Amino acid sequence: MDFINHLAVGLDNALTLANIGYCFLGVLIGTAVGVLPGLGPVATLALLLPMTYALDPTAAVIMLAGIYYGSQYGGSTTAILMNIPGEAASVVTCLDGHRLAKEGRAGTALAMAALASFFAGTIATFLIALASPALSELALMFGAPEYFCLMVLGLVGAVVLSNGDLLKAIAMVIVGLLLGLVGTDVNTGEMRFTLDTLTLQDGIDFVVISMGIYGVTEVLINLQALVASQGSRGCLPIGDLWPKAKDIAQTAPAMARGTVLGSLLGLLPGGGALLSSFASYTLEKKIKPAAGEAPVGTGNLRAVAGPEAANNAGAQTSFIPMLTLGIPSNAVMALMMGALIIHNITPGPQVIDTNPSLFWGLIVSMWIGNFFLVLLNLPMVGLWVQILRIPYRILYPFILAVCVIGVYSVNGNIYDIVLMAIFAVLGYAFYQLRCEPAPLMLGFVLGPMMEENLRRAMLLSRGDPAVFVSSPICVGLLSLALALLISALLPAVRSVREQAFIED
Secondary structure: OHHHHHHHHHHHHHOOHHHHHHHHHHHHHHHHHHHOOOOHHHHHHHHHHHHHOOOOHHHHHHHHHHHHHHHHHHHHHHHHHHOOOOOHHHHHHHHHHHHHHHOOOHHHHHHHHHHHHHHHHHHHHHHHHHHHHHHHHHHOOOOHHHHHHHHHHHHHHHHHOOOOOHHHHHHHHHHHHHHHOOEEOOOOOOEEOOOOOHHHOOOOOHHHHHHHHHHHHHHHHHHHHHHHOOOOOOOOOOOOOOOOHHHHHHHHHHHHHHHHHHHHHOOOOOOOHHHHHHHHHHHHHHOOOOOOOOOOOOOOOHHHHHHHHHHHHHHHHOHHHHHHHOOOOOHHHHHHHHHHHHOOOOOOOOHHHHOHHHHHHHHHHHHHHHHHHHHHHOOOHHHHHHHOOOOHHHHHHHHHHHHHHHHHHHHOOHHHHHHHHHHHHHHHHHHHOOOOOHHHHHHHHHHHHHHHHHHHHHHHOOOOHHHHHOOHHHHHHHHHHHHHHHHHHOHHHHHHHHHOOOOO
């Protein structure tokens, strides 16, 4: 009965004219972001974060969430029609989706991608509604030592599941933790790492670092690719959009497998859409093709529907640990967490009780948003093809202007723009060194909270470090973190990990 009452609260908030409008705006922007190659949801959320200051917190979160899961839909359009992944999680969709397009079945592939995403999004949203209250009840058992151990597990998971070299991922986490320490120590009033400047006495603003490392760096990377490119690729014709009954019957098991896999992987630290889509594709490759079915990798609809279901389910269930435990599982969730903190809402077990309209309004808005996305991605697919023709030389000055205006609007401080430029250069250097910035952002967000819980635990235990192994929860979390780290260092696991994100 409580579940029905909670959904009634969500419906009451999500179905207001303003929130429906922001939900539609979010999924519309998200679809466009997914369609446009090289932009991505992280950079877009970083760009739009300052613009949410004037919004109601519920409207802001609904819009930003719509951008994230909406981008998972849009990314399949360019992957199928142009063999260019509009979003990182759509890389594997290129492999079979574009082959289907070459066979004249682009419309069928696009329709199955949209229907798989809708199915997975609907189921994953239902799981969020069911699992989040139970996890919040569990989180109420956590004290300062348990939260510290949970954050250690989150950072270790982000390192192990990140794309790229393990040592580089560890280094990026440490850099993020150090950046989170910049500013005034709240306990002693001492200045830390401020370089004797007043600009850094309040620390580095989350908007500044996120827009620098993701927003401006993305522009630099795309300009580099534009200079290096030898011409544009053509867009294949769409054809008939409506799949046949046999296509739906063929892909239904893959949708179900992708949904389950994505829903589980979205809960893991470092998980989300990207890891889910690659895992689903790997699973579909291991399943023997039916009679008359093309092998995976040569134009198989299962290899489109499964990963598309998985990336959407993973994108949506990654909200669960962020909302209920206050632990962001990936860079997008770190930005979402930053948006909530900007509006004086602390993600964690209390959010369901203290902000029920926001929590349940967000869940109901996901159902509404997934319905909007089917309408946007099937009847309007021709519009997204036209957007692909906008030259990047027209887009990038607009993106840079939004970055500068957005950063300046936060504090009205010109030095924030300088800081953003510095982080943009750092972000570009990280890209050239193949260092993924997501662990850095997670370290930056979790660092201050880790320090706070570490100090609180040590004060309560009067300096006894045994407090971190004094409860079964602490021991379990630290053991899991240690097991993850050791497993990642094993030669066999390292080999599998290094190949996990390589398309073949």
